[in-house]
Amino acid sequence: xxxxxxxxxxxxxxxxxxxxxxxxxxxxxxxxxxxxxxxxxxxxxxxxxxxxxxxxxxxxxxxxxxxxxxxxxxxxxxxxxxxxxxxxxxxxxxxxxxxxxxxxxxxxxxxxxxxxxxxxxxxxxxxxxxxxxxxxxxxxxxxxxxxxxxxxxxxxxxxxxxxxxxxxxxxxxxxxxxxxxxxxxxxxxxxxxxxxxxxxxxxxxxxxxxxxxxxxxxxxxxxxxxxxxxxxxxxxxxxxxxxxxxxxxxxxxxxxxxxxxxxxxxxxxxxxxxxxxxxxxxxxxxxxxxxxxxxxxxxxxxxxxxxxxxxxxxxxxxxxxxxxxxxxxxxxxxxx
Amino acid sequence: xxxxxxxxxxxxxxxxxxxxxxxxxxxxxxxxxxxxxxxxxxxxxxxxxxxxxxxxxxxxxxxxxxxxxxxxxxxxxxxxxxxxxxxxxxxxxxxxxxxxxxxxxxx
Numbered sequence: 050x051x052x053x054x055x056x057x058x059x060x061x062x063x064x065x066x067x068x069x070x071x072x073x074x075x076x077x078x079x080x081x082x083x084x085x086x087x088x089x090x091x092x093x094x095x096x097x098x099x100x101x102x103x104x105x106x107x108x109x110x111x112x113x114x115x116x117x118x119x120x121x122x123x124x125x126x127x128x129x130x131x132x133x134x135x136x137x138x139x140x141x142x143x144x145x146x147x148x149x150x151x152x153x154x155x156x157x158x159x160x161x162x163x164x165x166x167x168x169x170x171x172x173x174x175x176x177x178x179x180x181x182x183x184x185x186x187x188x189x190x191x192x193x194x195x196x197x198x199x200x201x202x203x204x205x206x207x208x209x210x211x212x213x214x215x216x217x218x219x220x221x222x223x224x225x226x227x228x229x230x231x232x233x234x235x236x237x238x239x240x241x242x243x244x245x246x247x248x249x250x251x252x253x254x255x256x257x258x259x260x261x262x263x264x265x266x267x268x269x270x271x272x273x274x275x276x277x278x279x280x281x282x283x284x285x286x287x288x289x290x291x292x293x294x295x296x297x298x299x300x301x302x303x304x305x306x307x308x309x310x311x312x313x314x315x316x317x318x319x320x321x322x323x324x325x326x327x328x329x330x331x332x333x334x335x336x337x338x339x340x341x342x343x344x345x346x347x348x349x350x351x352x353x354x355x356x357x358x359x360x361x362x363x364x365x366x367x368x369x370x371x372x373x374x375x376x377x378x379x380x381x382x383x384x385x
Numbered sequence: 386x387x388x389x390x391x392x393x394x395x396x397x398x399x400x401x402x403x404x405x406x407x408x409x410x411x412x413x414x415x416x417x418x419x420x421x422x423x424x425x426x427x428x429x430x431x432x433x434x435x436x437x438x439x440x441x442x443x444x445x446x447x448x449x450x451x452x453x454x455x456x457x458x459x460x461x462x463x464x465x466x467x468x469x470x471x472x473x474x475x476x477x478x479x480x481x482x483x484x485x486x487x488x489x490x491x492x
Contacts, residue, residue, distance in 0.1 A: 089478075089479035089482075090418060090421035090422055090425070090477040090478060090479055091418070091476065091477050091478065091479075092418045092458075092460075092475075092476035092477045093476075096418070096421070096477065097421070098417075102417050102418075103417065120417045141479070157481070191458075191475065191476075192457065192458035192461060192475030192476060193455060193457050193458070193475075194457050196457075196458055198418065198458075200415065200416070200417065201416045201417070201418060201419070201458060201459055201460075202457060202458045202459065204413065204415075204444070204445070205444075205451070205456070205457045205458070206457075274455055275455050275457060276457075296457070
């Protein structure tokens with residue numbers, strides 16, 4: 050039988066990092082029976098559980114005095130959300146339509162006539178993914194010495210000389226982790242100072258296996274079957290140099306996962322969703338944004354979780370204010 | 386058919402002996418993305434029984450085979466047919482992506 054679309058869900062949450070799962074915990078406890086589209090498996094941070102799935106020890110998440118492994122922390126978030134009745138599916142939205150309510154969300158074929166899910170409200174917490182270098186050789190060497198996942202691939206570089214590109218906390222965390230395997234780790238950074246926290250800097254400077262190449266960018270990668278080296282350029286002097294490495298890990302920053310919302314939701318030049326200051330309201334009524342997808346300033350698990358909670362409360366109050374009239378015509382975007 | 390478990394010692398013989406294509410999943414306990422694709426591979430093996438088999442190779446316990454095939458990242462899937470490596474998939478993928486990339490061996 051050709052059944053009409055299921056009744057609209059109260060809340061559909063896109064993404065399952067700290068923001069999405071915290072929103073799930075809160076909306077589930079508010080009896081809104083949230084549906085979480087967790088995302089799909091990948092070896093990048095764009096995967097169920099988000100960026101913490103590729104980290105090791107998380108030392109700054111309050112409540113875990115001795116630290117906790119990133120994937121374990123996310124498993125805990127997930128089971129807490131499930132415990133209160135959140136429905137979690139390992140799928141990724143391929144299209145959203147927020148031009149009328151209830152909103153439409155597609156999974157699989159984005160050209161399908163009918164959306165897979167309909168929702169009275171949507172919380173966007175799709176996070177951010179790591180930026181690659183943008184070199185032609187990259188796709189050829191990915192998985193052959195070039196890696197986006199130190200915790201997955203560090204093991205293959207026992208006794209080798211390898212490099213980490215980047216200067217933030219993730220870059221130094223990876224560098225420190227990789228010293229467990231590698232003989233030497235060269236950190237290549239395009240500036241002459243690090244963005245990383247002081248404690249990570251101190252640890253990295255103290256580690257004898259780690260050296261730094263300042264003001265330096267990777268111009269090209271060498272090797273056919275596997276990575277053999279990199280050509281580096283000093284951005285101040287213009288000098289080039291060759292570095293022999295069999296492994297390279299990229300941690301040069303993140304880009305918000307907002308391709309789906311281009312032309313649909315307001316975003317800044319970097320692609321981060323804009324929210325009304327002090328809230329999680331986007332420019333479309335009933336659509337809320339939380340976590341790294343709307344935050345290029347703090348980008349911490351705890352701030353993502355905090356804004357996920359805000360989104361849940363914003364959505365709950367907004368739904369309440371709509372009363373029992375799901376399917377109302379979309380109103381004009383709120384000005385602020 | 387049940388999932389095979391390969392080791393450095395049994396690898397060549399098992400690959401040679403198989404009449405079906407074998408998807409070898411290079412994995413390790415500490416690899417998060419590997420754990421995500423394991424159940425997907427089981428499903429694929431079940432749905433395409435008779436065409437392909439799935440075999441697991443733990444790189445932690447069996448480093449030699451990975452080295453031989455230049456596996457420097459996990460999860461990596463290598464598909465063997467008639468004793469030869471015919472395809473390579475690097476990184477965790479969704480079920481539909483895997484089915485697309487492995488289509489030639491599933492029909």
